[in-house]
Amino acid sequence: MIEQPEHIRAIPGYKPGKSTVDGWDGPIHKLSSNENPYPPLPSVIDAMSESIGHMHRYPNMAAPQLTQMLADRYGVAPGNIAFGGGSVEVAAQLIRAFAGAGDEVMYAWRSFEAYPILTRSAGATAVQVPLTPDLHHDLPAMLAAITERTRVIFICTPNNPTGTVVGHDELHAFIAQVPQRILVVVDEAYVHFQDDPGAARGIDLFREFENVAVLHTFSKAYGLAGLRLGYAVVRDDVMDGLRKVAMPFAVTDIAQAAGVASLNAEAELQARVDTLVAERARVTTALLEAGWPVTPSQANFVWLQLDDRTDTVQAQLASRGIIARPFSGDGIRISIGDPSANDAMLSALGNYTAK
Ligand SMILES: Cc1ncc(COP(=O)(O)O)c(C=O)c1O
Structure with missing residues (x-):
């Protein structure tokens, strides 16, 4: 056994965003790593x-x-x-x-x-x-x-x-x-x-x-x-x-x-960014209307401050093939995807219901 020095032992392991869901064989929407949903330009x-x-x-x-x-x-x-x-x-x-x-x-x-x-x-x-x-x-x-x-x-x-x-x-x-x-x-x-x-x-x-x-x-x-x-x-x-x-x-x-x-190719890439920013606005409005505690975002993701409801909501998303990024006890970060992924995410969340 090769011992790690103390300062390395103290490091929490990095958890990359997941890309599979156990027990779900429908479409998977990976909204966990703030990636751009659009592939590289030709x-x-x-x-x-x-x-x-x-x-x-x-x-x-x-x-x-x-x-x-x-x-x-x-x-x-x-x-x-x-x-x-x-x-x-x-x-x-x-x-x-x-x-x-x-x-x-x-x-x-x-x-x-x-x-x-x-x-x-x-x-x-x-x-x-x-x-x-x-x-x-x-x-x-x-x-x-x-x-x-x-x-x-x-x-x-x-x-x-x-x-x-x-x-x-x-x-x-x-x-x-x-x-x-x-x-x-x-x-x-x-x-x-x-x-x-x-x-x-x-x-x-x-x-x-x-x-x-x-x-x-x-x-x-x-x-x-x-x-x-x-x-x-x-x-x-x-x-x-x-x-x-x-x-x-x-x-x-x-x-x-x-x-x-x-x-x-910045003009073409900017058009994609504009789409994602418009989708961010659409998603944010829909989440607010559904009662979710969403923080207005300036990035390509939104944050739900869910505190002790984080794990439950995470399970709800995962059960519908939506892979988001939970921080247990704190909240969930959901990347803005293409419109169909965002629709799937909104539908998986539904209305926020207080405990
Ligand atoms: C705030 C912030 N900085 C830096 C990075 C690193 O990005 P990359 O190493 O892909 O350039 C990330 C990636 O998620 C990030 O969220």
Whole structure:
């Protein structure tokens, strides 16, 4: 038996979204992982196919074309774009590079399930600051929780799993009060689904503050979750740390080609995002009308705060082939799928009945 060191033993295992349901042989609707329900565009598949022919070579770690396109888009230097195999891998790099044993990594809770895992596997201490009763980041409480050991703060906006956003002005005022030695990571995995004009704009904050990094992904709006492509926009000093801890060759040439093709097909992809945002509004209205405690969301999922009813409602959904993401005792996150999946989900839920 090979013993795990104490800091690894303490890590709760990551639970990926399920994709099967025992005892149900009807259609399955996987609404558990905030994936885009639409498959890659033909132009993106073509670009990936073309790059397959040189898979005997390692990828170009500099990802030059993709880097340049993103740098142009954000008006930053190419040296400010750091890639990883999914933005979760870039988040891991940020933690590994800037926090170690004895250091604290802070984030709101509940938030993205990977934060505690990444923090603890780096040997750092997780500081989880509860969301407000209306499920928003409690920035005053986060400020109050800063200590001399705080090294990294994650702000997940829109927040996974609640779908709530942090206001731009509010986040600006927060960062202005955070000591500059602390890295503030604005995790915008779901930013493309955001239509609240007052919501935080991470890139603007990156331009203004030297201690801000922004995380983006091709997994959600761009529909490339299976390919693993994410990036951070970071300052030179942060990049220097990331380079030291990055997994070499984590971003394949196929992923780079798909990223470039996706940026070239943005109008088509935006139409899909618009559809999902419209579906989010339709689903939210239907759930509210049926009496469900649904939180208004700015992401591609909705959150039902069900507390001790979570397991019962989860079983009800599963019995109709709907795979959602339950957090026992807390609530259920349901991804927005295509209209037929959403209809199936609404029909499985029916009307909310109080206990
Ligand atoms: C808030 C947040 N950040 C980052 C990620 C990681 O996405 P990926 O690694 O697919 O880019 C996710 C995925 O669910 C997420 O919810």
